[in-house]
Structure formats: C-alpha cells, structure tokens
Amino acid sequence: xxxxxxxxxxxxYSGARGPLRALDGVSFDIEHGEFFGLLGxxxxxxxTLISVLAGLARASGGSVTVMGHDVVxxxxxxxxxxxxxPQELVFDPFFSVRETLRIQSGYFGVRxxxxxxxxxxxxxxxxxxxxxxxxQLSGGMKRRVLVAQALVHRPPVIVLxxxxxxxxxxxxxxxxxxISRLNQQGHTVLLTTHYLEEAEALCGRIAMLKQGRVVALxxxxxxxxxxxxxxxxxxxxxxxxxxVAAAARITGRIVQVKARDAAEVESVLGTLRAAGVKVExxxxxxxxxxDVFLEIMQGAAT
Numbered sequence: 001x002x003x004x005x006x007x008x009x010x011x012x013y014s015g016a017r018g019p020l021r022a023l024d025g026v027s028f029d030i031e032h033g034e035f036f037g038l039l040g041x042x043x044x045x046x047x048t049l050i051s052v053l054a055g056l057a058r059a060s061g062g063s064v065t066v067m068g069h070d071v072v073x074x075x076x077x078x079x080x081x082x083x084x085x086p087q088e089l090v091f092d093p094f095f096s097v098r099e100t101l102r103i104q105s106g107y108f109g110v111r112x113x114x115x116x117x118x119x120x121x122x123x124x125x126x127x128x129x130x131x132x133x134x135x136q137l138s139g140g141m142k143r144r145v146l147v148a149q150a151l152v153h154r155p156p157v158i159v160l161x162x163x164x165x166x167x168x169x170x171x172x173x174x175x176x177x178x179i180s181r182l183n184q185q186g187h188t189v190l191l192t193t194h195y196l197e198e199a200e201a202l203c204g205r206i207a208m209l210k211q212g213r214v215v216a217l218x219x220x221x222x223x224x225x226x227x228x229x230x231x232x233x234x235x236x237x238x239x240x241x242x243x244v245a246a247a248a249r250i251t252g253r254i255v256q257v258k259a260r261d262a263a264e265v266e267s268v269l270g271t272l273r274a275a276g277v278k279v280e281x282x283x284x285x286x287x288x289x290x291d292v293f294l295e296i297m298q299g300a301a302t
Contacts, residue, residue, distance in 0.1 A: 001068045002029035003157050003188040004053070009062035011048050011212075022048040023059070024212040032156075035180075035189045037203030037220070039196070039293060044209040046192045047087070050161050054084050066157055080108050083155035087162045089142050093135035097126060097145055100134060101152050108153035120148040123178045125171075140167050147175060157188045164195060176202065200224075200289035208296055216296045223292050231287050232257045232265055234279040241275040244268060249294065258291065 011023040023045045030036045040046050051057035053064055055071050055078065064071045069078035092100060101117045121127045124144040129137060134145065143163070150158065158179065164172045180202065183189050193199055199206060199220075206223060208216040216223065235253045239245075249256045259265045265284060272279060 001065070003032045003034070003067060004030040004190065005063075005065045006049070006053075007063045007065075009049065009052060009064060010060045011045075011052060011057065012060045022212050023052070025062070026209070026212070026214055027062075028207050028214060028217055030157075030188060030190060032188055033183070033186050034205060035183050035203050036191070037199040037206040038190060038192045038209065039199060039206060040209035041297060043211075045212040046209055047161065048212075049209070050084070050159060050190075050192065053159065054082060055079055080153065081155055082157050082159060083150035083153065084159045085147050085150045085161060085163045087165065089139060089146070091134045091142055091145065093133070096131050096133055097121070097137070097148075098130045100145060101148055104149045104152050110153045113152070116154065117148075117152065120151060123174075124148055125174055140171050143167050144171060144175075151182075156186075157190070158182065160189065160191045160193075162192055162194065164193065164198065172198075196289045196293055206289075208293065210297055220289070223296075224287060224289065226292070230259045230261070230265060231285055231291060232259050232268055233281075233283040233285065235281045236277055236279050238275075238277045240277060241271050244271055249291075256291070258287065258295075 006026050006028055009023050009026040010021070013020045013022060026045070026049060038046055038049070048057060052059045053066070053071060055075050058072065066078040067081040069081060071078045092103075095103065098117065098121075101120070105111065105113055105117075118127075121130050124147055126141065126144050126148065129141060134142065137145065147163065160179070163175060176198070179189060191199065191203060203220055205219050206216070207214055218226075233254065233256050236255060237253060240248060240250075240255065244255075244257060247257055257268050259268060
C-alpha cells in the first residue's frame with residue numbers, strides 16, 4: 001500500500017451556472033519516502049485535492065487513503081498520519097509559540113514532547129521567539145510556526161501547500177534544508193508550489209493538473225528529457241520579428257526561445273540579425289521545469 005493513494009477522485013460543486021467539476025477522475029499513488037510535486041495553474045484543482053486529502057472537503061466520487069487509512073471511513077488515523085502546512089496564515093493570537101505547539105500536539109494525543117518542540121524551534125529559527133505571542137510575529141515567522149505545527153506530532157506524510165509563497169530567501173533555504181532532511185529520514189513529502197525551480201530541485205516525481213485532470217505524471221528527469229533540449233535566452237529592448245515572438249516566452253526584457261538542435265539555434269539568431277535586433281547576455285542552456293510546464297499546459301486538451 002502506498003503512502004498516499006488517490007483513486008478516481010472527483011469533486012463537483014453546485015454553481016449558479018450549473019455544476020462545477022473541480023476534480024475529474026484523479027488517480028495516482030505517492031510511494032513511501034517520495035518527495036512528490038503537485039503542479040498546475042490557478043484553478044487546476046490542487047487545493048481541492050489537498051482539502052479532500054485532509055478531510056476538509058468530501059469527494060463526490062472515488063477514494064483517498066493515507067498510510068492505508070481511508071480519509072472518510074478512518075478519518076482520525078488518516079489525519080494523524082498527515083502534517084499539513086496550509087497556504088493561509090491561520091493562527092490563534094492568544095498563545096505563545098511554545099503554547100501553540102503544545103496545544104497542537106494535544107490535538108493528536110501527543111504529550112511530553114518538549115524535546116521535539118525545542119528541536120523544531122531550533123531548526124526553523126524560532127528558538128528566540130518561543131515565548132513570544134503569536135500576534136507579535138512577522139508574517140515570515142508565523143509561516144515558520146505553521147510548519148512547526150504541521151510537524152509537531154511527527155507525521156509520516158508531510159503536505160506543503162505553497163509553503164514559501166511570499167517568504168524571504170532565508171526561510172526558503174531553512175525550510176528546504178529541514179524538509180529534505182526529514183525526507184531522507186523516511187518521511188513522505190507532497191509539495192504544491194508555483195516556484196517551479198523548487199519543484200525541479202526537490203521532487204523526484206511530479207503530477208501536473210489542468211482543469212481537474214492529471215495531464216502529466218512522471219519522474220522529473222523524464223519530464224525534462226521529453227521537451228525541447230535547448231533553450232535560447234537573451235535580453236533585448238527591440239521588438240522581436242513576428243516568427244520569433246510567436247514562439248518565445250517573454251518576461252520584461254528577457255526572451256526565451258526553445259530550439260531542438262544547433263541548426264534551430266542558428267536559424268533564430270539569423271532571424272534576429274536580419275531584423276536588426278540587438279541582443280544582450282545571450283545564453284544557450286537546457287530546458288527547465290517551467291519550460292516543460294508551459295509546454296504541457298499549452299498542449300493539454302482544454
């Protein structure tokens with residue numbers, strides 16, 4: 001039995017214009033000890049799927065299990081097996097950081113775990129805030145407490161829903177070092193993120209959702225190998241020729257164009273020269289996960 005199993009999961013909401021299908025037959029397994037990525041554009045169904053996993057929403061069809069426990073029929077055991085870091089900063093303003101973690105432990109019947117709480121506080125840079133009231137903390141510090149709350153009962157499966165959205169570089173590095181170490185110790189990790197470079201660096205396998213359906217599911221290396229192997233990157237202030245612009249991804253002054261071989265690279269550069277486009281900081285490199293993601297999302301049936 002895998003650590004997490006989604007089996008033909010569907011979720012339909014009632015709307016003013018009729019039923020809205022947020023999930024449509026989602027099926028995949030996450031094996032024990034995997035660092036698994038769940039990616040997709042806004043509205044793809046990622047948060048809905050995690051809500052079903054956490055027992056916060058009831059699936060319209062299909063089943064979900066965590067460590068062999070059905071999230072509906074055996075909710076207490078399934079939920080105890082999960083540590084969830086939510087997107088939203090949800091906290092109780094009346095308690096200190098240490099009190100918050102002790103209370104969270106109590107929800108899962110865990111007592112006398114001050115040594116583990118101290119370790120969490122140290123690993124997440126919260127030791128000097130242990131006795132501070134939650135409402136006194138900055139947004140980044142509150143985010144660290146949410147991570148500690150998710151881990152305080154030592155769950156075998158850790159779910160990170162956009163954990164680094166809007167946080168500083170230091171926290172991102174601290175968090176990933178700690179989570180990676182827990183993963184190496186055997187914890188299963190499910191990550192959703194819009195920072196695709198994080199998913200590429202951390203996740204051994206990835207599922208991509210679009211409009212409630214799985215449109216890609218493979219090892220990260222295989223996804224990267226399956227797209228254009230070469231990316232041409234440069235900066236310019238000049239308008240691009242239409243044939244280059246149509247194939248390019250443009251972010252401000254940065255232009256990225258995929259090219260499958262050296263001849264295609266030379267063709268693009270020749271077109272730019274002929275149009276009098278001056279380029280700066282020219283780089284030729286391999287495609288990254290963002291390139292793969294955009295290619296799959298654009299190619300997936302709508």
